[in-house]
Amino acid sequence: MPVNDPDWGYRQPLDDIAGRVAIVGIGxxxxxxxxxxxxxxxxxxxxxxxxxxxxxxxxxxxxxxxxGTFADFGVAEFHEHFGTSHEMWSSPWGGGMAWAGxxxxxxxxxxxxxxxxxxxxxxxxxxxxQRESMTGGPGEVHAAQALKQNLEVPFGFFxxxxxxxxxMRRHMIEFGTTxxxxxxxxxxxxxHANHNPAAVFHHKTLTLDQYLGAAMLADPLxxxxxxxxxxxxxxxxxxxxxxxxxxxxxxxxxxxxAEGYSGSGTHWAQQRAFTSTPxxxxxxxxxxxxxxxPADVDVLTCYDPFTIVSLMQIEDMGFCAKGEAxxxxxxxxxxxxxxxxxxxxxxxxxxxxxxxxxxxxxECVKQLRGIxxxxxxxxxIAAYGGYTGHMASTLVLSKDR
Numbered sequence: 001m002p003v004n005d006p007d008w009g010y011r012q013p014l015d016d017i018a019g020r021v022a023i024v025g026i027g028x029x030x031x032x033x034x035x036x037x038x039x040x041x042x043x044x045x046x047x048x049x050x051x052x053x054x055x056x057x058x059x060x061x062x063x064x065x066x067x068g069t070f071a072d073f074g075v076a077e078f079h080e081h082f083g084t085s086h087e088m089w090s091s092p093w094g095g096g097m098a099w100a101g102x103x104x105x106x107x108x109x110x111x112x113x114x115x116x117x118x119x120x121x122x123x124x125x126x127x128x129x130q131r132e133s134m135t136g137g138p139g140e141v142h143a144a145q146a147l148k149q150n151l152e153v154p155f156g157f158f159x160x161x162x163x164x165x166x167x168m169r170r171h172m173i174e175f176g177t178t179x180x181x182x183x184x185x186x187x188x189x190x191x192h193a194n195h196n197p198a199a200v201f202h203h204k205t206l207t208l209d210q211y212l213g214a215a216m217l218a219d220p221l222x223x224x225x226x227x228x229x230x231x232x233x234x235x236x237x238x239x240x241x242x243x244x245x246x247x248x249x250x251x252x253x254x255x256x257x258a259e260g261y262s263g264s265g266t267h268w269a270q271q272r273a274f275t276s277t278p279x280x281x282x283x284x285x286x287x288x289x290x291x292x293x294p295a296d297v298d299v300l301t302c303y304d305p306f307t308i309v310s311l312m313q314i315e316d317m318g319f320c321a322k323g324e325a326x327x328x329x330x331x332x333x334x335x336x337x338x339x340x341x342x343x344x345x346x347x348x349x350x351x352x353x354x355x356x357x358x359x360x361x362x363e364c365v366k367q368l369r370g371i372x373x374x375x376x377x378x379x380x381i382a383a384y385g386g387y388t389g390h391m392a393s394t395l396v397l398s399k400d401r
Contacts, residue, residue, distance in 0.1 A: 007272065008262060008263055008264070008271060008272035008273045008276075009260060009261050009262040009263055009273075009278050009280070009281055010260065010261055010263070010281060011258070011259075011260050011261075011281040011282065011285055012258070012259045012260065012261065014105060014257060014258060014259070014285070014289075015109070016289055017104075017105060017108040017109075017112075017254060017257060017289075018254075018255050018256060018289050018290060018291070019241060019253055019254075019255060019401075020108050020111075020112070020240065020241060020254070021104060021107055021108040021111060021238050021239065021240055021241060021244075021253075021254050022238065022239065022240075022241050022244035022251035022252055022253045022254060022400065023104065023236050023237065023238055023251070023252045023254070023361075023365050023397070024054045024055075024237050024238070024239055024243075024244045024247050024249055024251060024252075025050045025051060025052070025053040025054025025055070025056065025236060025237035025247075025249065026049075026050055026053055026234070026235070026236045026237075026362050026365050026366070027045075027046045027047065027048065027049025027050030027051070027052070027053055027234060027235045027236070028046060028049065028198070028232070028233070028234045028359065028362060029042050029045045029046050029049075029124070029232050029233050029234070030198070030231075030232060031198055031199065031200055031230055031231070031232035031352065031353035031355065031359070032128070032200065032230065032231050032232060032353075033128050033200065033228075033230065033231070034128040034129045034131065034132065034231060035126070035128070035129055035231040036129055037126055037129065037231060038072075038126055038129075039070070039072035039073070039124040039125055039126040039233070040072050040073055040077050040124070042072075042124035042125070042126060042231065042232065042233040043066075043072055043073030043077065043122050043123070043124035043233050043235070044073065044077070044081040045233070046122055046123075046124060046233040046234050046235040047073065047078065047081070047120060047122050047235045049235070050120060050122070050234075050235035050236055050237050051120065051237060053237075053249065054118070054237045054239075054247055054248070054249065055247050055248035055249070056118060056237065056247070058078075058082035058084050059084055059086060060117075060118050061078075061088070061118050061119075061120045061237070062086065062087070062088050062089065062116045062117055062118060062119075063088060063089040063090065063107060063110050063111075063115070063116030063117070063118065063119030063120065064078060064088055064089075064090045064091075064094075064119065064120050064121075064122070065090070065091045065092075065093065065094025065095065065099075065103040065106050065107065065119060065120070065121040065122075066090070066091075066092060066094050066095050066121070066122055066123070067092065067094065067095030067096060067097075067099065067123055068092025068093065069095075069141070070095065070096075070123075070125070071092065072124055072126075073122050073123075073124055074090065074092070075088050075090050078120075088116070089110050089115040089116040089119075091106050091110075093106060094106060094121045094122075094123075095121065095122070095123035095356075095358070096123035096125075096355065096356035096357045096358040097303065097356050097357050097386060097387070097388040098259065098303070098357070098386035098387060098388040098391045098392055098393040099386070099388075099393070100121070100123065100356070100357040100358045100360065100361050100384070100386055100393075100395075101257065101259075101357070101361065101384050101385075101386035101393030101394060101395035102257055102259055102386070102393045102395070103119075103121040103238070104121075104238050104254045104257060104395065105254075105257040106119070107119035107121070107238035107239075108238070108254065108257075111238075111239065111240050117239060117240070117243065118237055118238075118239045118243075119237065119238045119239070120235055120236075120237050121235060121236055121237075121238065121358075122233065122234075122235035122358075123233060123234065123235070123355065123356060123357075123358040124232070124233030124355075125230065125231065125232065125233060125354070125355055125356060126231045127229045127230065127231070127354070128228075128229045128230050128231045129231055131229055138159070138160055138305075139158075139159040139160065142158065142159055142160070142266065143158070143159070145266070147267065148266075148267075151267075152267070152269070157269060160305065160306075161217040161218045161221055161226055161306070162218045163268045163269075164221060164225075164305075164306040164308050164309065165217070165218035165219065165220060165221035166218075166268075166269075167268065167274060167275060167308055167312075168182065168220055168221050168225070168306070168307075168308040169219075169220055170274050170275050171275045171308060171311065171312070171323075171326075172220065174275060174323065175275075175322075175323035175324075175326065176323075176326070177311065177323075177325070177326035178326060178330075179212060179220060179222075180208065180212070180330065181311075181325075181326035181327070181329055181330040182220075182225055182307040182308065182311070182326075183208050183211040183212060183224070183307075184208070184329045184330045184332075184334070185304075185307040185310045185311065185329050185334065185350070186206060186211050186224040186225060186307055186350060186351075187206055187207065187208055187211060188329070188332075188334040188335060188339075188343070189304070189334075189343075189344050189347050189348045189350045189351045189352075190204070190205065190206035190224075190347070190350070190351045191205075191206075191335070192336055192344060192345050192346060192347045192348070192351065192352075192374050193346070193347030193348075193351035193352050195336075195345075195373050195374040196345075196346050196347055196352060196373040196374060197373065198346075198352070198373075199346065199347040199351060199352040199353065200228060200230055200351070200352065200353045201228075201347065201351045201352075206224060206351075210224070211224045221306065221308075224307075224350075225306050225307045225308070226305070226306055226350075227304070227305045227306070227348075227349035227350050227354045228353070228354055229354055230353040230354040230355060232353050232355045232359070233355060233358065234355060234358040234359050234361075234362045235358075236358075236361060236362065236365065238254070241253060241400070244400075245400070249369070250369060250399070250400060251400045252364075252365045252368045252369065252397050252398070252399070252400075253397065253398050253399070253400050253401070254395070254396075254397060255289070255290035255291070255292075255381075255396045255397065255398050256285075256286035256287060256288070256289035256290030256292075256394065256395070256396035257286055257289065257393070257394070257395055257396070258281075258282045258283070258284075258285035258286035258289065258393065258394045259278075259282050259391060259392065259393045259394075260278035260279065260280065260281025260282035260283075260285075260391070260392050260393075261278050261281070261390060261391050261392075262277075262278050262389070262390050262391070264390070265389070265390040266388075266389040266390050268389065275312060275322075276312060276315075276316055276322075277309070277312045277313055277316050277387055277392050278316075278387075278390070278391055278392035279312075279313050279316035279317050279385055279387070279392040279394065280316045281392070282385075282392045282393055282394045283316065283317040283318060283385070283392075283394045284318070285394070286383070286394035286395065286396050287318075287394070287396065289396070290381075290396040290398075292381060292396065293318075294317060294318040294319050296381055297319075297341070297381055297382070297383045297396075298342070298367075298376055298378070298379045298380055298381050298382060299342050299343075299345065299363075299364065299367045299376050299379050299381075299382040299383070300314075300317075300319070300341055300342070300343050300344075300382075300383050300384075300385065301343070301344050301345075301346075301348070301360035301361070301363050301364055301382070301383070301384050301385070302314070302317075302343070302344065302348075302360070302384070302385035302387070303349065303356075303357045303360065303385060303386050303387040303388075304344060304348040304349045304350050305349050305350075305354070307350070309387060310325075310329070310343070310344075310348075311325035311326065311329065312325070313385045313387060313392070314328065314329070314341070314343075316392075317383075317385055317394065319341055328341075336374040336375075336376055337374070337376075337377075342376045344360070344363070345363060345367065345372055345373075345374040345375075345376060346359060346360075346362075346363040346366075346372070346373070346374065348360070357384070357386050357387075360384050360386075361384050361395065364382035364383070364384055364395075364397050365382075365397065367379045367382050368380075368382055368397060368398065368399050380398060380399055381396065381397070381398045382396075382397050382398075383395065383396050383397070384397075
């Protein structure tokens with residue numbers, strides 16, 4: 001069966017919101033190893049900074065999107081932190097991961113329906129701090145699922161490094177992808193992180209030889225194919241384009257949003273297109289809404305917990321043909337300053353911080369504002385590829401045209 005057979009997943013139809021809303025404020029906390037802080041405190045700090053960046057006050061925020069799965073900063077926490085009590089529209093289908101890319105769509109619909117004017121999306125994690133007590137983190141989330149407990153864990157198909165080592169090996173067998181090519185992703189993103197003072201691995205360089213000599217987590221996936229566990233958080237404010245033009249920052253306009261799904265959920269072993277992601281369903285719709293092609297994208301940020309996920313999404317979003325991402329990334333294409341597809345210039349999950357995609361959207365905004373640490377020259381269009389196993393999202397942003 002062809003790897004892009006639509007039989008294994010589907011696209012989620014969304015209304016056209018191109019040019020209707022813009023991101024006007026961004027906020028980030030420190031990204032670190034274990035900080036001793038709670039996720040709620042981290043979320044509050046990110047929210048404060050995003051609201052201030054937009055030139056708004058907490059009372060101006062009348063909409064909130066957050067993660068219902070990791071509900072650390074919802075409406076109650078917002079009001080408690082800021083001392084407010086006004087009515088707020090809210091949705092638990094925001095936050096990070098794939099939903100970091102679709103939260104602007106929710107905001108656009110709330111604004112269109114006059115349920116909100118200024119919508120905050122926030123996502124914090126304190127998984128590095130929680131790790132010592134063996135709580136939190138992606139492994140615990142998956143271990144709590146009954147099907148995984150009974151049908152995957154007993155057979156050793158757990159946790160995430162095992163899933164993606166298997167997919168990685170399959171990509172190598174089907175397409176001839178090499179460890180050196182996976183290493184090219186890890187090395188490129190570490191170089192980007194070395195330009196970013198906020199990155200967890202800012203002071204640690206990485207060579208291809210170091211990558212090839214690293215300890216195996218699950219052959220062929222090594223230590224540097226995997227992202228770290230981090231503390232940190234970020235937030236952004238979305239409002240109408242008309243209102244955005246009256247605020248303090250140049251608007252970063254939402255041009256396209258889409259989402260796609262796998263029919264097998266987070267059970268990768270059951271996914272018929274084993275070396276693909278639901279970006280095959282999501283990216284074409286987002287690019288069509290934005291009226292662009294992959295060639296028009298100046299900066300790409302993708303959810304990258306493992307190097308193989310970068311390769312798959314680059315292929316599935318149309319930046320190269322299926323099976324050709326190894327050669328593509330091995331050519332130096334991902335470099336922010338010399339590459340044909342500047343990729344995760346902040347360092348990504350692999351080298352910046354594991355805050356589940358929210359920082360990727362922030363990086364897109366920074367690139368379009370022209371204030372990024374590893375700034376891409378003449379950046380006009382940026383795209384985020386969100387990924388959550390069973391779901392992918394695609395968000396296209398641009399300067400105000």
